[in-house]
Amino acid sequence: MGEVAQELGENASAVRYWSNYFEKFIHPQRNAKGNRLYHPEDVDTLKQIQFLLKNQGLTLEGARQRLTEDRRSVDKRVKALEKLKEIKQELIAVRKAL
Numbered sequence: 001m002g003e004v005a006q007e008l009g010e011n012a013s014a015v016r017y018w019s020n021y022f023e024k025f026i027h028p029q030r031n032a033k034g035n036r037l038y039h040p041e042d043v044d045t046l047k048q049i050q051f052l053l054k055n056q057g058l059t060l061e062g063a064r065q066r067l068t069e070d071r072r073s074v075d076k077r078v079k080a081l082e083k084l085k086e087i088k089q090e091l092i093a094v095r096k097a098l
Contacts, residue, residue: 001036004043008050018049021060025049025067044075051078 005012019026019036025045028036038046045067052063052074066074 001038004038004046007043008046010050015046018046022049022064022067024064044078047082048074048078051081055081 001012001015005015008015016036019028019042022045026038026042028038028042031037048067048071049063052058052066053060056063056066058066
């Protein structure tokens, strides 16, 4: 849970809430201690949810509807945004090296 929250840059409580609210899309397993273990697909879904809530400004219900109706286009946008962030980091590193 903590690792996923850190990867997303969110609090663990927000990730936990999203997991519960979007239970149709996110299916974490639990270990013997009861901790949530997220699969890579679940992390991708959480990134999509974060994009819809934070970047698109949708409500929780709006994000749920968007994932239900047009999940493929949301996934494409999230991956494009991640790629742009990677390129930005590379450019910053090149500028520092100069």
